[in-house]
Structure formats: structure tokens, C-alpha cells
Amino acid sequence: MTDGKLAVIGLGSIGSMALWQASRLSDSVVGFEAATPAHGRSAVGGDTRLFRMIYRGNPDYYPILQRSQRLWAELEAETGQDILTRCGGLSIGTANGPYINAVLETTKATGAEHQLLSHAELAERYPQHNLRPDDVAVYDPNAGALRTDRAVTAAVAAAEANGATVHRNTPVDSITETNDGVVVTAGGRSWTFENVIVASGGWSRRLMPDYLKAATETKRIFLSWFVANDASQFTPEKFPIFIRIYEDRSMYGAPAVDGVTVKATLDGRGKPTPDPDAVPRELTTAEIEETTDTVSEFFPGLIPNIVRSDAFPDLFTEDGQPLLGPFSEGSRIYCATGFSGAGFKNATGFGHIAAHEALGKQTFDGLGFVRPERFKTS
Known part of the structure; x- marks a missing residue:
């Protein structure tokens, strides 16, 4: 027996959206937040982030941006919150x-x-x-x-309305993969989940394997x-x-x-x-x-x-691209972090991908540039 199909560790920019998306797919989803959603010390802070479809760089982001645009509108419709102020860019x-x-x-x-x-x-x-x-x-x-505080709190509230459980003020001490699932330990208590998403932003390195610690830095x-x-x-x-x-x-x-x-x-x-x-x-x-x-x-x-x-702290990777995928092939621990200061506009899209892949509902092509395995040397 496990305590749920999926745990999301960290309910900030990406974790809150992954929890919301997962709650649409399963009635057995749990979120862990070290403080409270949208707390003032996380990378969510600062009132607003930019949403844009025009940018310089990898065009492979564009399908994620298109998905994110649709999902921001869905989050607004589902929660009644005004999240994206459309003013052009x-x-x-x-x-x-x-x-x-x-x-x-x-x-x-x-x-x-x-x-x-x-x-x-x-x-x-x-x-x-x-x-x-x-x-x-x-x-x-x-x-x-994008109104960051409003977005994160709205996504968490929507997830709870869908049946998700949220543990606030519960910093996670460790995660351990076993034959039965993934054991999450926090404050002297342990839970076992079928799968786990690590979305702890600047705090994610504490829960990462060594090869990803070496490829990331909190800034x-x-x-x-x-x-x-x-x-x-x-x-x-x-x-x-x-x-x-x-x-x-x-x-x-x-x-x-x-x-x-x-x-x-x-x-x-x-x-x-x-x-x-x-x-x-x-x-x-x-x-x-x-x-x-x-x-x-x-x-x-x-x-x-x-x-x-x-x-605010945020996690940066060596190449400036996110970490989105399992820690290793066949791992039950999924990484959704390292967005290098540029993740919020795509938070709904990244959350959608993470939730569907971690729950085994769908896999997505064209994402080699964000897979953690790119940093493996052997």
C-alpha cells in the first residue's frame, strides 16, 4: 500500500501547476510545501513575470508556450482569477x-x-x-x-478542490527510491508514493543525485x-x-x-x-x-x-535549459526544476508535461533539450 500515486515536492512556480494538472488526472495526489504556497522567499515573489510568445533562442519552446497560453486561460476560467494581464510586449x-x-x-x-x-x-x-x-x-x-502570487495560490486551490491533499509548512528532508515506490520523509514522518515530482526550485539540489548537483547552481x-x-x-x-x-x-x-x-x-x-x-x-x-x-x-x-x-533564489543549469524528466531511466522520481530564472511564462505547460509523464499518462517528443540525462557523462 502507498500513500498516493504522486507527490509533488515544492508548490512554487512549476510545482503548483504540476499539482493542479495532476489533480485533473488522479484523485490520489499530494503536495508538500516547505512554507506556504507563494511565500515571499520563493522565486514566485515579485508580483509579476513576463509572458510572451516572441523571444530569442530555441524554437522548440514554442509548442510549450502555445500549451501554456491555453492553460493560463483554463486556470483563469476554473478559478475565476485574473492572472494574465494581456498588454502586449x-x-x-x-x-x-x-x-x-x-x-x-x-x-x-x-x-x-x-x-x-x-x-x-x-x-x-x-x-x-x-x-x-x-x-x-x-x-x-x-x-x-502574469500575476505570480495569484497564479500559484489559484493553482493550489484548484488542485485541492479537485481532491488533492496539501501539506503546508512541511519541508521535505529526504526522498528514497525503493522497490515499493518512493519514500518521502519530512519532520520525522514518512510517506510512500508510487511516483514523486521534485519541483523545489532553488532548494532542489538537496534532493538531487550527484550528477545533477554538479550541473546546477542556486543563484x-x-x-x-x-x-x-x-x-x-x-x-x-x-x-x-x-x-x-x-x-x-x-x-x-x-x-x-x-x-x-x-x-x-x-x-x-x-x-x-x-x-x-x-x-x-x-x-x-x-x-x-x-x-x-x-x-x-x-x-x-x-x-x-x-x-x-x-x-529570490532560483536554480540554474549549466546550459540555462530546464530539467524536466526522470532522474534516470526507469526512475520513479521526476525532476521539474532548474528553470534558470525563465520558467514562469511556461509554468502551466511544464506542469502539464510533468504531471502527465510522472503519472504515466502521456509522453512528449521533442524535449531532449530539457531532459536531465543530457548531463550524464557515462
């Missing part, structure tokens, strides 16, 4: 520069709906951006801002917010999400979904943090200076003083 960079060319190359491969905005069109439509003379943008009409991600001189110019109706990259300058952000603060954050500044429970929350002097200098250049309508900031 901008990828801004130098005309014919490496960033814009890479975005257009990926968009050509995926066939994603988009519009290339000239410098003049970009300046007219979105005057909030202080542009360089050769700046252009690729506009994504399907992009928007600190920080976020920052600003107040506008005229908040009406930075509402979702007027100010799409954005990513802006050229040379050594890079920033991304979201409109004032709270009506007051605009998220504007440096991109790609994650730094290793050995202990996910001890991530420095305060920004360093250098981080403050680079952030405010970039905001001063990019957005004359924002007051260049950080009014709110925070930092």
Missing part, C-alpha cells in the same frame, strides 16, 4: 543588431504573430521609452504580465520597482511589458499593475548563492547604481529612485 534593440536579429530569426522559425516597429513607429506608440537613434522593436500582441535574482511622474502613462493599456538589450545595457519590466509602481529590472544579473535560505535581500551599492543609471537612460518618466526591491 516589446523586444527593443538596435536595428539589425544581434538581439533583434535573433528575435526575428526565432519568430520566423515559430511563425509567432508579431509586428516589426520602426524607430518612428516605436517612438510614436510608446513615448515612455527614451530611444537611441537606431532602436527598433518587435511587438508581441499576445504578451502580458540570487533581484527585482526593482520605480514610481512614475505620471502613473497614467505606465498602465497596462499604454505600456506593454518590455525587454531591452544592447551592448552592456539590458533591462526588462512590466507596467504598473498596481496602479503605482513600474517594474524595471536589470536582466541576467543572477549571482551564485550557496544557501537558498540565506539569500541577501538588500541590493548592493553597485546593483543600485547600475539599475538607477539604466532607468535614467531608458525612462525619463520614471523617478530614478528604487522604491521597492527584493531578491
Whole structure:
């Protein structure tokens, strides 16, 4: 006898969605959360994440994005929550520069709906951006801002409504695969499940085999917010999400979904943090200076003083691609972590894949780039 068909360890960005999807497939699903869903120290923190269909990189993500887009709408319909604020999105960079060319190359491969905005069109439509003379943008009409706290709590509530059991404030100490299943130990108590999904984000390394520990690293991600001189110019109706990259300058952000603060954050500044429970929350002097200098250049309508900031741990892989699949061939432990600071937009899609595969309901092709086995050396 086991205590359930599936346990999901970690109910953050991906784990909450995997639990929700699994609860649609089985009435014997259990979730373990070390604190509470959407707690303030997890990678879920920070109000919003960007959703976009336009990006640069591996076009194999596009089918997952399409699935995620549908599932975000399903989660909203099932829970009555407004999770994805659809406001469009901008990828801004130098005309014919490496960033814009890479975005257009990926968009050509995926066939994603988009519009290339000239410098003049970009300046007219979105005057909030202080542009360089050769700046252009690729506009994504399907992009928007995901409300992270609302998404995670909604997914967990939906799973519980479907019959899932959730153990809150229950950090898992160990997982052990046996002939009878997978033994999960937490706080002196043990459970046995047919299968387990590890989705603990920055805390996942504690439960991983050595070969995956060697290929991953927990890093600190920080976020920052600003107040506008005229908040009406930075509402979702007027100010799409954005990513802006050229040379050594890079920033991304979201409109004032709270009506007051605009998220504007440096991109790609994650730094290793050995202990996910001890991530420095305060920004360093250098981080403050680079952030405010970039905001001063990019957005004359924002007051260049950080009014709110925070930092969170997330798990990064050596190649920046996620870990989605069993620990090893035939293993009952499934890995859904290592999203390297870029997983939330696809959280519903990744959760769907993890739940179906871990329960043996369906397997998915074209996912070699995310399988953990790619890091095995022998």
C-alpha cells in the first residue's frame, strides 16, 4: 500500500501547476510545501513575470508556450482569477543588431504573430521609452504580465478542490527510491508514493543525485520597482511589458499593475548563492547604481529612485535549459526544476508535461533539450 500515486515536492512556480494538472488526472495526489504556497522567499515573489510568445533562442519552446497560453486561460476560467494581464510586449534593440536579429530569426522559425516597429513607429506608440537613434522593436500582441502570487495560490486551490491533499509548512528532508515506490520523509514522518515530482526550485539540489548537483547552481535574482511622474502613462493599456538589450545595457519590466509602481529590472544579473535560505535581500551599492543609471537612460518618466526591491533564489543549469524528466531511466522520481530564472511564462505547460509523464499518462517528443540525462557523462 502507498500513500498516493504522486507527490509533488515544492508548490512554487512549476510545482503548483504540476499539482493542479495532476489533480485533473488522479484523485490520489499530494503536495508538500516547505512554507506556504507563494511565500515571499520563493522565486514566485515579485508580483509579476513576463509572458510572451516572441523571444530569442530555441524554437522548440514554442509548442510549450502555445500549451501554456491555453492553460493560463483554463486556470483563469476554473478559478475565476485574473492572472494574465494581456498588454502586449516589446523586444527593443538596435536595428539589425544581434538581439533583434535573433528575435526575428526565432519568430520566423515559430511563425509567432508579431509586428516589426520602426524607430518612428516605436517612438510614436510608446513615448515612455527614451530611444537611441537606431532602436527598433518587435511587438508581441499576445504578451502580458502574469500575476505570480495569484497564479500559484489559484493553482493550489484548484488542485485541492479537485481532491488533492496539501501539506503546508512541511519541508521535505529526504526522498528514497525503493522497490515499493518512493519514500518521502519530512519532520520525522514518512510517506510512500508510487511516483514523486521534485519541483523545489532553488532548494532542489538537496534532493538531487550527484550528477545533477554538479550541473546546477542556486543563484540570487533581484527585482526593482520605480514610481512614475505620471502613473497614467505606465498602465497596462499604454505600456506593454518590455525587454531591452544592447551592448552592456539590458533591462526588462512590466507596467504598473498596481496602479503605482513600474517594474524595471536589470536582466541576467543572477549571482551564485550557496544557501537558498540565506539569500541577501538588500541590493548592493553597485546593483543600485547600475539599475538607477539604466532607468535614467531608458525612462525619463520614471523617478530614478528604487522604491521597492527584493531578491529570490532560483536554480540554474549549466546550459540555462530546464530539467524536466526522470532522474534516470526507469526512475520513479521526476525532476521539474532548474528553470534558470525563465520558467514562469511556461509554468502551466511544464506542469502539464510533468504531471502527465510522472503519472504515466502521456509522453512528449521533442524535449531532449530539457531532459536531465543530457548531463550524464557515462
